[in-house]
Amino acid sequence: MKKIIAPILALSMLASPLYAEKVKVGFMTTLSGPAGIIGKQMKDAFQLGLDHIGNAFGGMESSVIYGDDQRKPDVAKQLADKMVKKHQVHFVTGIIWSNLLVAVHGPVTRSNTFLISSNAGPSTVAGRRCSNNFFSVSWQNDQTPEAMGKYLQDNGIKNVYLMAPNYQAGKDMLAGVERYYQGSVSGKVFTKLGQKDFQAEISTLRASNPGAVFVFQPGGMGINFVKQYKQAGLMGSVPLYTAFTVDAVSLPALKDSAVGVLGTQTWSPDLDNPVNKRFVRDFRKKYGYIPSFYAAQSYDLVRFIDHSIRVAGGISDRDALRDAMRLGGYPSTRGNLKFNNNHFPIQNFYLREAVKDSDGSYTTKIIDTVFTDYGDNYAKDCGMKW
Amino acid sequence: MGLLLIEQAFNGLQFGVMLFLIAAGLTLVFGIMDLVNLSHGSLVMVGAYLATTLIEWTGSFILGILLALPSTFLVGVAVEIVVLRTLYERDHLDQVLATFGLILFFNELIRIVWGPASLYSGLPESISGHVEILPGVPYPAFRLLIILVGLLVALLIYFIVARTKLGMLIRAGASNREMAGALGVNIRMLFTLVFGLGASFAGLAGMMLGPLTSVEPGMGEPLLILAFVVIIIGGIGSIRGAFIAAVIVGLVDTLGRVFLPMLLRSLVAESTADTVGPALASMLIYILMAGILVFRPRGLFPARTG
Numbered sequence: 001m002k003k004i005i006a007p008i009l010a011l012s013m014l015a016s017p018l019y020a021e022k023v024k025v026g027f028m029t030t031l032s033g034p035a036g037i038i039g040k041q042m043k044d045a046f047q048l049g050l051d052h053i054g055n056a057f058g059g060m061e062s063s064v065i066y067g068d069d070q071r072k073p074d075v076a077k078q079l080a081d082k083m084v085k086k087h088q089v090h091f092v093t094g095i096i097w098s099n100l101l102v103a104v105h106g107p108v109t110r111s112n113t114f115l116i117s118s119n120a121g122p123s124t125v126a127g128r129r130c131s132n133n134f135f136s137v138s139w140q141n142d143q144t145p146e147a148m149g150k151y152l153q154d155n156g157i158k159n160v161y162l163m164a165p166n167y168q169a170g171k172d173m174l175a176g177v178e179r180y181y182q183g184s185v186s187g188k189v190f191t192k193l194g195q196k197d198f199q200a201e202i203s204t205l206r207a208s209n210p211g212a213v214f215v216f217q218p219g220g221m222g223i224n225f226v227k228q229y230k231q232a233g234l235m236g237s238v239p240l241y242t243a244f245t246v247d248a249v250s251l252p253a254l255k256d257s258a259v260g261v262l263g264t265q266t267w268s269p270d271l272d273n274p275v276n277k278r279f280v281r282d283f284r285k286k287y288g289y290i291p292s293f294y295a296a297q298s299y300d301l302v303r304f305i306d307h308s309i310r311v312a313g314g315i316s317d318r319d320a321l322r323d324a325m326r327l328g329g330y331p332s333t334r335g336n337l338k339f340n341n342n343h344f345p346i347q348n349f350y351l352r353e354a355v356k357d358s359d360g361s362y363t364t365k366i367i368d369t370v371f372t373d374y375g376d377n378y379a380k381d382c383g384m385k386w
Numbered sequence: 387m388g389l390l391l392i393e394q395a396f397n398g399l400q401f402g403v404m405l406f407l408i409a410a411g412l413t414l415v416f417g418i419m420d421l422v423n424l425s426h427g428s429l430v431m432v433g434a435y436l437a438t439t440l441i442e443w444t445g446s447f448i449l450g451i452l453l454a455l456p457s458t459f460l461v462g463v464a465v466e467i468v469v470l471r472t473l474y475e476r477d478h479l480d481q482v483l484a485t486f487g488l489i490l491f492f493n494e495l496i497r498i499v500w501g502p503a504s505l506y507s508g509l510p511e512s513i514s515g516h517v518e519i520l521p522g523v524p525y526p527a528f529r530l531l532i533i534l535v536g537l538l539v540a541l542l543i544y545f546i547v548a549r550t551k552l553g554m555l556i557r558a559g560a561s562n563r564e565m566a567g568a569l570g571v572n573i574r575m576l577f578t579l580v581f582g583l584g585a586s587f588a589g590l591a592g593m594m595l596g597p598l599t600s601v602e603p604g605m606g607e608p609l610l611i612l613a614f615v616v617i618i619i620g621g622i623g624s625i626r627g628a629f630i631a632a633v634i635v636g637l638v639d640t641l642g643r644v645f646l647p648m649l650l651r652s653l654v655a656e657s658t659a660d661t662v663g664p665a666l667a668s669m670l671i672y673i674l675m676a677g678i679l680v681f682r683p684r685g686l687f688p689a690r691t692g
Contacts, residue, residue, distance in 0.1 A: 034602060036502045166664040189647070190664045194608070196599040199529065200397045200640045207390040220504055224599045231509070231526050231598070233516055253506040253600060 023057040023315055025305065026083030028067040028076060029094040034220060035071050038096055038249055038294050042118065044287050045295035046094070048279070049302025051286075057302075058309025065089060071096075073103035080104040084111045090315055091116055093301055096294065098122040098141060098169060109133040112318065114325075118301045119294060121344060123172070127381035130342040135325055137304050137332075138297045139266050140344050140376035141169065145176030145243045147264040147349035147370040148214060152181045152241065154370075159186040160241075161210035163201065165221060166190035173216040173243055179377075186210040191217075198225050202232045214241045223250045230257045246354050248292035251362040258354040258362070267293045267334050268352045268366045275303070276333040290363050296333045304330045326386055340375045342382035348372050393523050394644050395637065400529045402636025403536025407591035408609055409616040409628045410543055411584020417623020418560040419577050421470060422481045425488035426588055426613065427606025429465075433458045433589025434601045435496060438507040447510045451593055455586050462585020466578050474577075493603045504600035532594050539587065540629050547625055556580060560623055612639075615675050621685030631686060635671050642670040 027046055030039040043066070056062050065087050069076040076095065083089045084107070091114045095101045098120040105124075108115040109131040117125075121140040125131070152160060162177065162185060164170030170190060178185075187208045189201055205213065213234075217225045222245035229235055235257070242263040251258060269280050269290055279299050283291045291299075307330035312321040328338045328345070337345040351368040412426050436457050441450030469488060473481045508514075509528055516524035547553040555576055558566040567573045592606065599605070616635050620627025647663030654662075678686065 034502070034604065040502070188660070190660055192643075192664060192668050196605075196608070197401065199400070199526075199598075200394055200644050203390065203393045203397060204644050207393075220600050220602060223504055223506075227506075227600075228598065231514065231528065233524060233526075253504045255506060255508075 021060060021314060021316060023060050023062040023305075023309065024065065024087060024089040024091075025057065025062065026065045026067065026080070026087065026089040026092045027094040028069050028079050028083070028092065030071045030096055031068040032070055035096070038219075038292075039068070041249065041292050041295040042094060042096065042298040045279075045283065045291060045298040046302060048283055048286055049299045049306075052278075052282070053302060053306045057306050058312075058315070060309065060315070067094075069095065069100055071100070073100050076100040077103050077107065080108050084108060084113050089113060091305055093118055093305075094298070095120060101125065105129070105131070105134065114321075116301060116304070118297045121376075123378050126342050126344055126376055127378035128383075130382035130384050132322060132343075132384060135304075135339070135343045136345065137300045137337075138345075139347070140378060141172055142176040142179075142378075143349060143371075143374065143376050144264050144266070145173045145216065146180055146377075147351075147374070148241055148243050149177035149180030151264065151351055151368070151370045152177070152212065152214070153183065156183075157212045157239075158183050159209075159211035160184075161186045161205050161208060161213045162188040162215075163205070163213065163225075164190060164216040165193040165195070167193045169218075170216060174214075177214055177243075191221075193221075195221060196224050198228050199232070202228055202234065206232065206234060206238075210238060212239045212241060214243075215245055216243045218244045219249070222246065223253050226250075226254055226261060227257050235260065246364070247294075248290045248363065249294070251354060251364075252289070254354075255362055256356070259356055261354045262367075263352055263354075263364075264349050264370060265293055265352050265364070266347050266349055267296045268350060268364045270363070270365050271334065271350075273333070273335045275331045275335075279333050290361060300330075300332045300334070303332065307331065338373075340379045341384050341386065342376070342379045343384075344376055344379065346373050346375045349374055389520065389523050390644075391641075392520060393525065394641055396519060396525060396529070396533070398637035398640035399633060400533050400536075400636070401640055402633035403533055403540070404591055404594065405609070405612055405616050405636055406536060406540060406629050406632035407587045407594075408606075408613040409620070409632055410539075410625060411581075411587045412610075412613050413617040413620065413623055413625065413628045414556070414580050414584050416617060418556060418580060419474060421474060422478050422485065423470070424482060424485040424610065425465070425492065426584070427608075427610035428489055428492035429458065429462060429585045429588040430592035430595070430606035430609060431492065431496060431601075431603070432461050433586075433592030434507075434596045434605065435500060435505065435592075436461075436589070437593035438505050438596050438601050439500075441507060447513075454593055455590065458589030458592075459582045459586040462589075463578055463582040465585070466581040470581065471574070471577075489607065496603045502603065504602040505596075507596040507601060509597045528597060535590075535594065539590065543587075543625055552579070612671070615671055617685075619675055619678050619685055621682075621688040624685070624687040627685055627687030635674070638674055639667075639671050643667045646670070 029042045067079040080092055083092055092108045093116040096119045101120040102122055115134045117136040119138050121136050126140045162174050164174050240261050246258045246261045246263055308325040312324035337347055340346050348369055349371040350366045351370055352364040353367050355365050357363050415421050415423050437450055437454035440453045441447055444450050473484055513528045515527050517527050517530055519525045555571050559576055616631045620631030646667045650659035650663045
């Protein structure tokens, strides 16, 4: 008798996915290489989100397929293909970099799978190439430097020196600042991508005697720049404004060097709302470090998918699910967010200052709101109406 | 403008002596042992990590460095005995493959021991200030110290190679390995020692880089490429060539990076200059290398090897 039951049981287990609806999420991020530290934060936050929803998106049986894109567009594309075709996931998400997002955007959205960006927001997918299967729970790339430019302009800061690495995002960032900042520019320099020693640029910068400095130097470049800026004795005498340079990924390395540096961002650990307070508290308790904006966005992503499935009442009807996603209103670490017609959030942009906390840890505090309910400049090029 | 030029010359010199510290070991190993060692950059990284950790443990900058130097020497000796010894008789391709493997090994080892995040090493108060190199030109004291240490080490290496028995053996080994061996020189021991010395110089460069830039896995590789450019320009195996080439490369790279985009901006439209300038500046040292090789195919100071 036993001999007959076992195969039948096995067969019924194989057959079960056909009957029970199961949510499948493909989470692909950069876990190896120098940027692996960012991917780790995103994965940690994603898993904290799963804890908070009881490992069940929308209360349904769920599975997550993890992947390491190695920060390579070709690897990302292969992973996305595998997730969509082999695992037949409902959502592909977790991507950090713009060039990777652009690489998977077409194949994923065309396959009628939802692609959700938890960080990158290149202009191409926000404007003409917007898709009804793409959503962003982060921001459009231009917005953060635009907020910085607006702040500089509104506060009458003159003679700003601009610096960014010599690649597309670097040029976009400076263009974003200059879209709102109309004052004089005392100098503009494009550094080599991945440069480590900025002493020569800092000497030139000091010689031009600027009123303030704006830099975009993400990742390790930012750590090096800020350290050397301080060593050159400029910190304190020439104010330093940044975008994506000083955050919870670089602060543990920068420590005192970065205290007082200003930057714009959509989120900060001290943002005052119940979802964010719970996220930051539980994150620090579980992982023992302060989350970055990457982590916050990754957590939001889980709550976004979970909330939308609950509102739609399941995942079988893609159109109902999309309508639910468009409603927004999910429990986000950035309060109640609405979506623009191009599926990017409309949100606030804050000015944050790097500070040393009372418990001796280094974090950022919001000191001003630059934009309130700000949508991006590419939404008007997107033909989507709903 | 004149003051800026002087300050940038100091920056170039500082970069140059740093490159020299890395290139010195590389050129000795390549010139004397005929070994292409791609993992030389990993020793820079090992030095930086050891120093950062030891400084934190001992709470003293100088003590940390003094402990890290012999530790890096020992790591170098261990690498030579375990891996490189078997490679001397092989051709360059085998050496490249094996030492490339060492790069991967060291990067992963560092990641396992210290984690993937960058480390930060601060500076003691006494050397974190500024010195006025000229009236109105403050210069970071630590960078001046690097220049000083670099020049001292260059003198030390020159003294060792030109004036000591060890140096005599090194020169003998370089000009004719078999003959030196036949005359009773313990070539094996000599090679281990030379490699260990080269490792400590590379480690010293890493230790001095630590407070300037982030200490992270793979930090030595970009420098290794420049160090190869230096030893090719200087002539493989020549310490004097390595020093002069390192200073030239340091100056050309720094001054080019700063003044070339400025120069272009006064010649062509700003947007074109912004695109072409940085790209051209980063090519400058390779153009220099190609130019020098046209006239001096074996570098500026070719060492006479057998």
